[in-house]
Amino acid sequence: MAFFDKKQEVIDIKLTPFGKGLLARGYFKPVYYRFFDDDILYNSSCAGTTEEQNRSEARILESQRLKTQHLTVGVDTRFDQVGELVNSGSLKTFMEISKRQDPLIADKLLKYPLERSLINSNNAPRFSLKVHGQDIVSSGNSVEVEGISLPVPQLNITASYTLIEDRLLKIPTSEIKNSQLVDSERYIDLTADKIEFLDKTHLRISGEDLIIDIEELDAVYGLDNFEIEIFEIVEEGKKKNLIRLDEESKVKKYFDIKTDNMVSELSAHSQGDRKIPKGRN
DSSP states (O other): OOBOOTTTOSOOOOOOHHHHHHHHHTOOOOOOOOEEOTTOOOOGGGGTOOOOTTHHHHHHHHSOOBOOOOOSSOHHHHHHHHHHHHHHTSSOSSOOOOSSOOHHHHHHHOOOEEOOBOTTOOSOOEEEEEEESSOEEEEESOEEETTEEEOOOEEEEOOOEEEEEEOTTOOOGGGSOGGGSOOSSOOOOTTSSEEEOTTSOEEEEEEOOOEEEEEEESBOOOSOOOOOOOEEEEEETTEEEEEEOOSHHHHHTTOOOOOGGGOSOOOSSOTTSOSSOTTOO
16 A cells, blocks of 8 residues: 555556456456546535635645555455355355355445536436335435445335235146146136136236336436346345346346337426437447
């Protein structure tokens, strides 16, 4: 760990162990960049000192900066942690090579990104979220996973589903005609909300559907698309583990995600006064 020499050094770049792994396999092809201000103290009162308002800018520019910190957990510590997970059966001995970094490791390095807002606008980029079907039970400004507090807003919503088995109209198997048997021309849709079998029994799902409408405001609407990451939070006592759902089939088990042009019924204008958002086709 060393201080950055502002007089002789302009930029300091280091690859994380994950980045080095991508580079070694030929997968390291950066196309985006972000700016962070994790090391800047804007309000001096948070450090127990006071200063004049006009002095804040000069203090920020004159302050010493540490060189790039690309490791937050020691190699030995990480090795021991992985060894314990493998021995307990929570982690495979030979894992599939991933092209995306573990979010918990990434968020230990940089937590507060600077976002790009609209020109001549005093409003920061934000999301407008509407929930239909169920009420928001509670909310929070962060989530704590494995002892790390991540600045990820939390909305807690409960939607319950019940699988009902109805055998009131069941008939004996002997009364089922051969013509009713399922063949290549007739089949039972096992994905429907109500499944009726040949013996007149049926299964149905009684649930509380949840619709979440998200709109991005005061941001640059370019041609770039957006990414949605879905995580499952597994609670083990007081400990929470984040598991990323990488496979599309796993995500579709829980969510049906649609973009603007896939929604059949839309209001005349969105909150951002855009009939069809640019670059969101």
